[in-house]
Amino acid sequence: MSSPHMVVDSPPSTSTVDKKKPVCIITIGMAGAGKSTFVQRINSYLHSSDPNKPPYILNLDPAVAFVPYEANIDIRDTVNYPEVMKQYNLGPNGGILTALNLFTTKFDQVLELVEKRAEDVDYVILDTPGQIEIFTWSASGAIITDAVASSLPTVVAYIIDTPRTTAPATFMSNMLYACSILYKTKLPFILVFNKTDVQSHQFALDWMADFEEFQSALASHEGTRDSEGEPTYMNSLMNSMCLVLDEFYKNLKAVGVSSVTGDGVKDFFEAVDASREEYEREYLPELEKARKHREKTLKEAKDDSMNRLLNDLTIDRAKNPQGLSSEQWDPELEEEDDDTEINIIDRSEEPYPGEYVDVTRARRHEDENIRWPRPA
Numbered sequence: 001m002s003s004p005h006m007v008v009d010s011p012p013s014t015s016t017v018d019k020k021k022p023v024c025i026i027t028i029g030m031a032g033a034g035k036s037t038f039v040q041r042i043n044s045y046l047h048s049s050d051p052n053k054p055p056y057i058l059n060l061d062p063a064v065a066f067v068p069y070e071a072n073i074d075i076r077d078t079v080n081y082p083e084v085m086k087q088y089n090l091g092p093n094g095g096i097l098t099a100l101n102l103f104t105t106k107f108d109q110v111l112e113l114v115e116k117r118a119e120d121v122d123y124v125i126l127d128t129p130g131q132i133e134i135f136t137w138s139a140s141g142a143i144i145t146d147a148v149a150s151s152l153p154t155v156v157a158y159i160i161d162t163p164r165t166t167a168p169a170t171f172m173s174n175m176l177y178a179c180s181i182l183y184k185t186k187l188p189f190i191l192v193f194n195k196t197d198v199q200s201h202q203f204a205l206d207w208m209a210d211f212e213e214f215q216s217a218l219a220s221h222e223g224t225r226d227s228e229g230e231p232t233y234m235n236s237l238m239n240s241m242c243l244v245l246d247e248f249y250k251n252l253k254a255v256g257v258s259s260v261t262g263d264g265v266k267d268f269f270e271a272v273d274a275s276r277e278e279y280e281r282e283y284l285p286e287l288e289k290a291r292k293h294r295e296k297t298l299k300e301a302k303d304d305s306m307n308r309l310l311n312d313l314t315i316d317r318a319k320n321p322q323g324l325s326s327e328q329w330d331p332e333l334e335e336e337d338d339d340t341e342i343n344i345i346d347r348s349e350e351p352y353p354g355e356y357v358d359v360t361r362a363r364r365h366e367d368e369n370i371r372w373p374r375p376a
């Protein structure tokens with residue numbers, strides 16, 4: 001039986017490629033798994049490891065009332081989530097998704113700010129919205145992930161609520177979800193079993209290392225047999241699924257962490273360093289290939305449109321030779337690019353002004369350039 005790479009023992013990376021580039025850690029996890037607490041914990045770990053190199057943190061959850069760390073860029077400074085719900089007549093989840101979409105339209109500015117700091121920081125950390133699917137299955141989540149991963153070595157930290165994952169069925173659904181994210185992003189992936197102060201993650205490591213262990217846990221778990229003692233459909237499904245997932249576990253690193261006590265945080269950073277190498281070895285060449293392919297298809301499409309345009313112009317001129325003199329391009333008449341105003345605020349760059357630019361309102365013509373006081 002194959003043994004998954006789970007607890008990471010490898011030393012921190014000595015790679016010189018992209019040495020100056022910080023590693024971006026995207027934290028993803030089910031609501032309440034402890035993402036924000038985890039970000040706070042790794043933030044304080046990095047602050048104490050090297051006070052001169054604190055991480056650069058982005059909060060992408062527009063609906064969070066309180067974040068236990070100081071974000072450098074906070075989506076709430078740019079998008080007013082309650083206002084989004086009101087203006088677009090949306091419920092809470094639609095509001096979060098739309099707020100994230102609006103923020104994503106300005107993500108080029110975020111990348112610029114991050115790139116400006118790239119030499120001063122070792123880690124960029126993204127805290128994502130509580131409702132996991134809003135980030136993992138939305139276009140904006142994919143755009144943000146791709147944008148970050150194209151410019152920085154990036155790793156996904158999938159936060160798991162360990163005490164709530166001890167039932168085989170819950171464990172399996174959590175792993176399937178993680179699997180879907182891994183195959184969607186194709187990025188180096190770390191399973192972070194959080195809350196180990198309450199429940200050790202050893203059971204999960206055992207299940208991942210040996211599917212027979214998982215199957216026997218499944219067999220002994222209540223509700224997996226029907227009234228006649230036969231395995232239920234769910235039981236049979238999970239028995240087969242664990243064989244499939246065995247392959248998936250080989251592509252993962254897993255660490256146990258307590259965001260409350262700080263236990264395991266060092267292991268997490270060792271896994272991050274190993275993931276950086278993985279990114280350089282596997283993800284970067286793929287990215288380069290995809291970029292070249294995209295450039296080639298784009299060039300072919302452009303050449304094709306240009307040829308068709310030239311053909312059309314030749315026909316038009318042949319039909320109407322006088323028209324040429326009246327069709328001159330006047331750059332003065334070009335519309336001004338309305339994207340030049342700055343919307344994204346780096347709190348660490350300028351002292352927090354107590355105001356923020358609200359793109360939801362600023363998008364309304366009459367309200368352009370209005371700065372709204374941030375709600376208390």
Ligand SMILES: Nc1nc2c(ncn2[C@@H]2O[C@H](COP(=O)(O)OP(=O)(O)OP(=O)(O)O)[C@@H](O)[C@H]2O)c(=O)[nH]1
Pocket residue numbers: 029030031032033034035036037038061064129130131194195196197198257258259260261
């Ligand atoms: N015992 C224990 N509790 C934790 C740990 N990490 C987080 N919690 C608790 O879990 C709860 C949820 O933590 P959050 O950090 O808000 O979780 P989140 O994933 O950011 O939550 P959403 O933003 O709602 O998705 C809080 O009550 C935390 O105090 C941990 O390592 N151990």
